Amino acid sequence: MSSDPWGRVDETGTVYVRKADGTEREVGSWKAGSPDEALAYFERKYDGLVVEIGLLERRVKTTDLSAKDAMTAIDHLRTQVDEAHAVGDLDALSTRLDKLVETVDARREERKVQKAKQSDEARHSKEALVVEAEELAQSEQWRAAGERLRALVDTWKGLPRLDRKSDDELWHRFSHARSAFSKRRKAHFASLDAQREEARKTKEKLVGEAEALSGSADWGPTAARYRDLMTEWKAAGRAQREHEDDLWNRFRGAQDVFFAARSSVFAERDAEQTENLKLKEELAEEAEKLVPVKDLKSARAAFRALNERWEAIGHVPRDARPKVEARMHAVERALQDTEEAEWRRTNPEARARAEGLTGQLQAAVDKLVEQIDKARTAGNNAKADKLQRELDGRQALLDQALKGLHEFGG
Structure with missing residues (x-):
């Protein structure tokens, strides 16, 4: 025992x-x-x-x-x-x-x-997001407000869920605010599109009248009417990009036909036209000082005033006209390009597409760089060289996309 x-x-x-x-x-x-x-x-x-x-x-x-x-x-x-x-x-x-x-x-x-504390903090955070979203829903800063709303969605996704009833109620308010903003933004840009379509129709009519007048020999009244047509053209606003240049070329071409005929008849007024050339060269020089454009609105007003003085001067010798008019056209194009760039810069849909493409290309480039490093480390130079050629192509596309994105001011 x-x-x-x-x-x-x-x-x-x-x-x-x-x-x-x-x-x-x-x-x-x-x-x-x-x-x-x-x-x-x-x-x-x-x-x-x-x-x-x-x-x-x-x-x-x-x-x-x-x-x-x-x-x-x-x-x-x-x-x-x-x-x-x-x-x-x-x-x-x-x-x-x-x-x-x-x-x-x-x-x-x-x-x-701890869970109760976290839930309370999440509730306060989501309520704050809802309040901010509802304020942004009334904003007209389309690009900035749109970007902020997207950031708020990301923040929301990172917060814990509340009880189902509370979470659903807050999400309904949050989602409604985003929808209201999207609806207002869509209506705004639809209105811009409608304005450009109306401008296109107006300019089509102006082009038709300008072309009908191009064969007139009633020099004084026809020239005056062309000046009125130019005023109406400027007041019409810009049409869609794909139509604007063509309409302008037809409109300006019709005027050129008329004024070319008038110039041939008034060839004896060469002396007067030589003086006109001097005056227009001075106006062109004054117009060129508007470039680069710093204040689009004031530059537009100044150019309109110069253009009115330009039209009032009359014709210059035919051989000198292309050069001096080209100087004014260059200034006008600079103003148009500035206006177009401003429109593109404030276009949130186009920017979103450019940002999305840039992000995809950057991710592809980063992945290829990592694969090349791994291939080099493993001693597989053939695979690395093949990947390098693919990387060169993707990098070129990325550089082009970044250049496009830079046009949006980003």
Whole structure:
């Protein structure tokens, strides 16, 4: 017969474990060796339980193990301890499990408080996003407001969800604000398109009349009418880009036909036309000072005033006309290009497309660079050279896309 503080083996080989209150429980029998060997065997089983409880304690304290999973593991170990065929201080193990339950309960409460805090913070954040979105919905800064609304969506996606009812209500307001802005922006640009279409129709009529007058020999009244037509042309506004240049060429061509015929008839007025040339050269020089354009509105007004003086001067010698008129046309084109660039720069859809293309190309270039580095490192120069040729092509496209994006002021 042998014993230790927590167990004993009787003369029949039956092994018992003692509890703190002095009671004993049979845990097994041992027939193959000495009582000390029997106790050592069942003590090792006890040590195994100690290790398992220690591991669970560490998991609870150092990982994000859920309270539910932790309690399941504790209940499992408690059953093992209660029914253990082992020799050792089983009551101490039960006490450790009790303390571990307290730890899990405390952590559950901490997480509950933390979750409530996070939910409250998320609610305030989403409410702030909704308020800002509703303010932006009334903005007419189409590009800036559109970009900000897209940024707000990204921020929203990064926030935790609230309870379903609250989250749905806030998202409905947020989504409604974005839709309202998109609807207003669409209507705005539809209005611009309608204005350009109206300008095209007006200029078509002006071109028709200009072409009909091009064969007139009633020099004075016809020239005056051409000046009126020019005033109406400028007042009509710009048509769509694809129509504007063609209409202008036809309109100006009709005038050129008429004034060329008048010039041939008034060839004897060469002296007067020479003086006209001098005056127009002075006006051209004055107009050229408007470039580069710094203030489009004032430059337009100044150019209109110069053009009115230009038209009032009359014709110049035919051989000198292309050169001096080209100078004025160059200034006018610079003004038109500036106006067109401003329109493109404030066009959010075109900018969004340019940004999207640039982002895709940049991602492709970055990926190719990484693949080339890996191929070089692996000693696969043939693959690296092939990838380099592909990279050169993508880089050229990216450079072109960046150049286009730069036109938007970005």
